[in-house]
Structures are given as C-alpha cells and as structure tokens.
Amino acid sequence: MPRRALSVLLALLCGGAAQAMQPMTDKALSGVRGGDGVSFDLNGFSMSGDARLTYTAPSGSSLYVEKFAASRSDNSQPFSDPYLLDIVPGAPGLADVIKISFPNNASAEQKWQFAYDWGVDSDGIARQGGAVVMKDVVFTGGGLQVSTPQVNDGVAFGAALRMDIGQLALQPRGRSDATEQMALTGIHIGATDANGNFTGAPWVIADVAAQPAVINALTDETGERLHINLDWPSAKYGSGQPSTGGVVIDNITFTSPNQAPVDLGSSRIGSIQINYLDIKFRR
Amino acid sequence: MSLRIRQAVLAILSACSCAVAGAAPQPLDDAELGQVTGRDGISFAAHISINDPSLVGAVADSRLSLGFNGDGTNRYIVLKNLRGTVDMFAVSLSVQNRSDGNGDYIAIGLPGYVRYTNFGFESLSVQTDPSAPVTGSLGSMNLNGVVNLTGEVRIWTH
Numbered sequence: 001m002p003r004r005a006l007s008v009l010l011a012l013l014c015g016g017a018a019q020a021m022q023p024m025t026d027k028a029l030s031g032v033r034g035g036d037g038v039s040f041d042l043n044g045f046s047m048s049g050d051a052r053l054t055y056t057a058p059s060g061s062s063l064y065v066e067k068f069a070a071s072r073s074d075n076s077q078p079f080s081d082p083y084l085l086d087i088v089p090g091a092p093g094l095a096d097v098i099k100i101s102f103p104n105n106a107s108a109e110q111k112w113q114f115a116y117d118w119g120v121d122s123d124g125i126a127r128q129g130g131a132v133v134m135k136d137v138v139f140t141g142g143g144l145q146v147s148t149p150q151v152n153d154g155v156a157f158g159a160a161l162r163m164d165i166g167q168l169a170l171q172p173r174g175r176s177d178a179t180e181q182m183a184l185t186g187i188h189i190g191a192t193d194a195n196g197n198f199t200g201a202p203w204v205i206a207d208v209a210a211q212p213a214v215i216n217a218l219t220d221e222t223g224e225r226l227h228i229n230l231d232w233p234s235a236k237y238g239s240g241q242p243s244t245g246g247v248v249i250d251n252i253t254f255t256s257p258n259q260a261p262v263d264l265g266s267s268r269i270g271s272i273q274i275n276y277l278d279i280k281f282r283r
Numbered sequence: 284m285s286l287r288i289r290q291a292v293l294a295i296l297s298a299c300s301c302a303v304a305g306a307a308p309q310p311l312d313d314a315e316l317g318q319v320t321g322r323d324g325i326s327f328a329a330h331i332s333i334n335d336p337s338l339v340g341a342v343a344d345s346r347l348s349l350g351f352n353g354d355g356t357n358r359y360i361v362l363k364n365l366r367g368t369v370d371m372f373a374v375s376l377s378v379q380n381r382s383d384g385n386g387d388y389i390a391i392g393l394p395g396y397v398r399y400t401n402f403g404f405e406s407l408s409v410q411t412d413p414s415a416p417v418t419g420s421l422g423s424m425n426l427n428g429v430v431n432l433t434g435e436v437r438i439w440t441h
Contacts, residue, residue, distance in 0.1 A: 047432050217358040218351075
C-alpha cells in the first residue's frame with residue numbers, strides 16, 4: 001500500500017513535467033512542416049509622406065526626390081504567390097547563391113502604383129522638376145541573385161525582369177495635374193526570341209554564373225574607383241551569348257493645356273543584348 | 284508504513300506543495316478582472332540617434348568601411364559620418380494563422396509614422412586607407428521628413 005502511494009505520487013510528479021514528450025495523432029502529425037526557404041509577401045501596403053532624399057555632389061549642386069508614394073494591390077488568394085528567398089547551390093565550382101524569386105503574378109493582380117516629385121539646385125538656381133507618376137506597374141516573375149564573384153572581391157548579382165507599366169507620366173504641374181504631361185503608355189519589358197517577339201519570360205539581364213554583374217572597388221590608372229560591371233557572357237557556365245530582351249512602348253503623347261495632344265505613336269526595340277558594361281565612378 | 288517510506292512520502296509532498304504554492308490560482312474580483320486584457324503580439328516604437336554631432340563628446344569623424352582585395356591591394360568603400368535621427372511609431376510583431384490553413388506566419392506591421400531628421404552620410408569615397416582623410420568624395424546623401432506606411436510584411440517557410 002505505501003509503495004502504491006509512492007508510485008502515485010511519482011506518477012503525478014512525472015506528469016507535471018512540461019518537457020515530457022507526447023505522442024502525436026495523425027492530424028497533429030500532418031500539421032508538421034519542414035521548410036528550407038522563406039516566403040514573404042506584402043499585404044495592404046502603401047507608403048506616403050513628405051520625406052525628401054537629397055544627393056549633394058562635392059561641387060555643392062544637389063538633386064532631390066521627395067514625397068514618394070507607393071502602393072500595391074494584393075493577390076486575391078493570400079499566401080499563394082509570394083516572394084521566395086532561398087539559398088541554392090551555385091554552378092559547379094562556384095559559390096552558393098542567395099536567390100529571391102518574384103511572384104509569378106500571372107493574373108497581374110499584384111499591381112504597383114508609384115509617384116514622386118523631383119528637383120535640382122545648382123549654381124544658385126533651384127528648379128522643381130514636377131512629378132513622375134507610374135500607374136499599374138506589374139512584375140511577372142523574375143528575381144534577384146546574390147553571390148560571391150568568380151574572380152576578385154565584391155558582390156556578384158543577377159537580375160531577371162519582366163515588367164509591364166500601364167503609364168509612365170512626367171507631369172511638370174504635379175502628380176494631381178495631368179493637363180500637361182509627357183505620357184508613355186503601355187511599356188513592356190521582357191525576354192524576346194530571335195525574331196524580337198516577347199516570349200513571356202523574364203529578361204535575364206545578369207546571371208551570377210552565365211553573365212555576372214559585380215559591384216566592388218578597384219584601382220585603375222587614375223586611382224581607386226567604385227565599380228559596377230556586367231561581365232562578358234560565359235561559354236563555360238552558359239551559352240556564351242547574352243540573353244535577348246525587348247522594350248515596347250505602345251504610345252507616346254505630349255499634352256498641354258489648350259493645345260491638341262501631340263501623338264508620337266509607338267516605339268519598339270525588338271532585340272537588345274547587353275554584351276558588356278563597365279561603370280566607374282570618379283570625381 | 285515504515286519510517287523510511289513515511290519520510291520519503293513527506294519529502295515528496297513537501298516538494299509538491301512548494302511547487303504548487305507558487306502557481307496556485309487566485310480569485311479575481313470584477314474590478315481586477317476588468318483590467319485583464321489579452322494580447323497575442325508585441326508592438327514597439329523607437330527613437331534612434333546615430334552620431335549626433337550636437338551632443339557633448341560627439342565623434343567628429345566616424346567611418347563605415349567595406350573592404351575589397353582583388354589583386355593584392357586593399358581598397359575600401361568608405362561612408363564618412365553615417366548619422367541622423369529616426370523616430371518610428373510603431374512596428375508590430377505577431378504570429379497568425381494562414382487563411383489557407385497551411386500553418387502560421389509572422390506578421391510584421393509596418394510603422395504608420397517614421398520621421399527622418401538629417402539621416403544620411405557626409406561622404407562616399409573609395410580609398411586604400413579607410414582612415415585616411417577623404418579626398419575623392421562622390422558626394423553625400425541626406426533624408427529628411429516623414430514617411431507613413433500601412434500594411435504588413437508576412438513571412439513564412441516553404
């Protein structure tokens with residue numbers, strides 16, 4: 001009897017231990033998930049305000065953008081088409097890659113709206129440039145890569161883009177006044193085939209293996225420089241050819257008060273290949 | 284019951300009573316109960332001041348450097364006097380159930396009010412000695428004013 005009492009007490013004590021392992025039912029077990037990447041998305045995002053970002057050159061001249069506004073509509077099926085962040089193996093012999101994939105956004109539900117004002121101040125003359133307004137900006141797939149360069153130090157990155165812009169307008173009288181503007185309507189950027197037709201895929205502008213872009217600091221014959229480079233396409237890690245993209249603008253129109261609009265029609269660049277790009281910043 | 288077993292039982296009961304006494308539930312009257320609120324996340328606001336030159340003992344020349352070494356020569360991207368003030372109200376953080384039933388997500392509520400005051404850096408340069416005087420500045424950046432945000436960032440695993 002006493003031994004039974006002891007057993008009961010010990011059982012009570014053991015039962016009170018919070019760390020004790022518990023069996024899981026099938027339902028509970030089915031809720032266990034293993035993941036090796038991160039998904040993220042925005043919901044109900046908007047930005048407004050009067051903040052001004054100013055760049056001032058060593059000469060004292062300055063350029064500013066201010067009153068930046070942005071918003072994005074959401075997918076009707078939350079969590080179904082997010083941004084994806086993964087670390088994936090690099091090409092053989094190359095480092096791993098941080099990969100950010102944009103939403104597929106096939107139904108174009110995720111639309112961005114942007115607007116900002118800008119101006120310059122130089123040689124004692126301050127000039128407001130008006131507003132830049134971008135309506136219905138849709139990113140469809142594409143993404144970013146970040147890794148270490150194949151040679152030298154720095155940050156290697158890749159970028160792929162398919163973008164459609166409903167309208168890009170430069171409005172000197174402000175973002176709420178479209179009576180005077182230069183409007184580029186229906187801008188489309190994406191990958192194209194050999195005939196210059198859009199394939200529907202993102203245009204791979206840079207790839208960490210096949211044609212890497214790099215940002216670093218280097219020394220040339222005139223000193224140290226901040227350096228951005230898009231390397232020659234690699235035949236080892238790619239086809240040896242840069243990918244092909246295109247830009248189409250459906251319509252370009254200038255509008256002024258009491259004037260008939262000047263319709264310049266459309267513009268198309270069917271095939272663009274960036275073979276090599278080298279930018280050095282210097283004074 | 285033998286003496287040894289009695290002593291063991293008393294010791295165990297004593298341990299139990301001590302453990303239970305600290306967690307014993309207490310009755311609450313209506314007034315106390317009315318003060319109880321339930322929360323499932325946190326919110327925080329912030330006032331951040333970096334390298335404020337107006338403070339006594341302020342550092343007059345601070346550097347943030349990124350180093351590169353490509354051909355045996357060290358080079359640095361140098362930001363001089365990264366400074367400014369940020370007032371932010373408020374970021375929320377919580378864990379929510381996904382509406383599609385596939386687990387939970389971290390919800391980061393974006394701040395409705397962020398004020399930047401003289402936030403930026405005084406010069407950007409590239410040089411071989413990160414502590415040497417800046418002679419090749421590419422210019423400065425500065426951010427002033429208010430940014431209002433709405434919505435949230437949602438994070439989950441895949």
